[in-house]
Amino acid sequence: MAPPPSNAAVSPFVSLIFLIIYSEVRVRFKDFKAFRYQCATTVIGLAYTVLQTAFTIFLVTTGNRLGGEGIVYIDFYGDKLVSYLLATGAAASFGMTQDLDSILDAIGLGISHFINTTNAAASLCLIGCVFTAVSSIFSSFALPKRASV
């Protein structure tokens, strides 16, 4: 099921804006692998949401579902993959910032402003992940029954 654009598209987008605008504050986000990974996952999440929005617009305007029944599987695997990517992106960023701040403070290189900004971006990425995970649950229920346990 396509994630509602009003919710799912906004958080990765704002997350990306945060990372880019504040990229020149003393340290740059591209100096850190974890933040680069988060940025990459955010871009992928955004691209996926735009694609799903396009599919939804096509469905609303023409009344036909692009790709026929196969789209159910694209939704299912797509939602699952993108939600894992966003979850790992946010987790990598949080994992980095939580300890980096205290370590750099201890050696006199405090970058709290940068860390707070990155935490905000990671939080939005996590919200995007939650929306995609909920969408993934709906797309799982939309699957035809294939096996029994």
Add this chain to the structure above:
Amino acid sequence: MAPPPSNAAVSPFVSLIFLIIYSEVRVRFKDFKAFRYQCATTVIGLAYTVLQTAFTIFLVTTGNRLGGEGIVYIDFYGDKLVSYLLATGAAASFGMTQDLDSILDAIGLGISHFINTTNAAASLCLIGCVFTAVSSIFSSFALPKRASV
């Protein structure tokens, strides 16, 4: 669908052993929030796998499925939740180690041995996540059809 004990149970377990055995090597894993989080997710993943193994043993020995049809939903949500937990645990740990090593090396506090051990634990956690995610796909296909798109 219960994850096969031979695969899914082993990697979180070995991951936990790695983290605990090497916890006293100059720095301790509990000094870092990211590693503590990874340890917590690994314990949850292990507990879930043991529970699923118990359900499977009950099914094999009695021929009845514990919990009836409702178990399908427990499998579905359980697999999904645990795979997200393991993914974020591994990502937080990787996000931390990838930059921590180079930062601490730069200030003359190299802890490569500790970092390598933690990376090994995170890799095993990631493998556990992959098995749980595959199990999650199977448990999604096992769901009865509830909605159409």
